Amino acid sequence: MQIKNQQDFWSGLMFVAIGLGFVIFSYSYDMGTPSRMGPGYFPFWLAVCMALLGAIVTANSLRGEPAEDSAVGHFDWDILFLIIGSICLYGIMLDHLGLYVATPLLVIFCSLASHEFSLTIAVGNAIFLTVFAWLAFVKGLGLIFPLWPQPIAEWSTLAQITIPLGIVIAVVMLVRRIKGK
């Protein structure tokens, strides 16, 4: 069997996987009956429909003429990892390292994803955005969140592991990036 439409094939599989995931999770909730639906009823059938449709999309991708221009675009794992990783790390850092340290780190880590990375621009941007965040969120909106780092002893276990780990990975990438030039 040959895959005739790569895009359809993979997106179909993705829908099947998400659908099945929701089916499994919603199964743990009370189903109820169609006339008195429990919390699990609607998501369960919704997910079943989705998995079925995903299967149809996948099946269709195996039939018919090979579609033109259906290759799945090159998946840039570096970028995906860097952007999503820095955002997740930021979520943890903000509570423990505070706004003034976490924001510049986020900006510098994210900028590693760019093809035209330059340390000067990244640092400049980091300073600008930190000042902007301070102006907009602390001064302007009066939101309350930690501004300065907290003592490491008070960190949660999750933060004690992920923050040093994340920073080490990012610094290694940064050094390689600068040397690579």
Add this chain to the structure above:
Amino acid sequence: MLDLLQHLALGFSVAFTPENLAYALLGCILGTLIGVLPGIGPVPTIAMLLPLTYILPPTAGLIMLAGIYYGAQYGGSTTAILVALPGETSAVVTVLDGHQMAKNGRAGAALAIAAMGSFFAGCFATLLLAAFAPPLAEVAFKFGPAEYFSLMVLGLVGAVVLASGSLPKAICMILLGLLLGMVGTDVNSGVARFDFGIPELQDGIDFAVVAMGVFGLAEIMNNLAQKENRVDITDKIGALYPNRQELREAAPACIRGTLLGSALGILPGGGAVLSSFASYTLEKKISRQPQRFGKGHPAGLAGPESANNAAAQTSFIPLLTLGIPGNAVMALMVGAMTIHNIQPGPQVMSSHPELFWGQCASM
């Protein structure tokens, strides 16, 4: 007619308070700034700036969002003309003739025509919005749960039908959206669904978060992944004023584009993209020199540009009166309204008249 004038007066009185004007201006500036970035159209722009409006009062927040929208749309046209990089799908057509004009050294004129076309279309469609919305909303008022359910189904079906690409995939995406909406506390039983024991998830997934991820981050990563396909900015912008011949060719196209755009914008799902393409086709069909299209014909720029702006305005009609978002931008607007605790729909006009008419006038 008198009613209309009264309503508009109320709207203007809201929109012209110094702070609301300031927010509208701020929104336009931010929108244009971000819209000018190649590859980032109104949708990611709004998604990114949505959180900024949290703290504003609802009217000011929506006025600012509307400002961002128009700013981003105009910003998108600017990049389309100057560097042939449309910020969004509806600006793709603008590239065809707009960029050619820029290459011919008429970039300034092209920008001016785009701006004037947009302005004229915007004014006209806003009046239309003000005139047609109340009767439509009156009908919507008689709606009960059954009608609302049908309307919702219509909205979802419309989204499926008008989505480009395969039908099953479009349905799958809608199911995915519904499933994401399942996260959080079940309204009927009060059971927290899919919360993985995280208390923050019990309120459901915030709309701004989804929008940011789907439209904002995805767009950024996509741009990052496309290496080095930059185009040089045309070095000469040229005179800003179009000459008389260009004006004469652009004006009728502009009017036709406005009418066409207004009509198509009301349809759910259609909106700006459909109307700009339709307008380009129309201009080319009725033109006496169709061969000049694609080589920098002012009509090929003015028509679509007015059409997409008119459509952008009239697509507020289904949103503000029926609560159906016509396109992704409108869906974001619904999100923005919900964040401000306003249920989009016919009630908006009666319970928040200052908001509705303020919004109309601010355009």
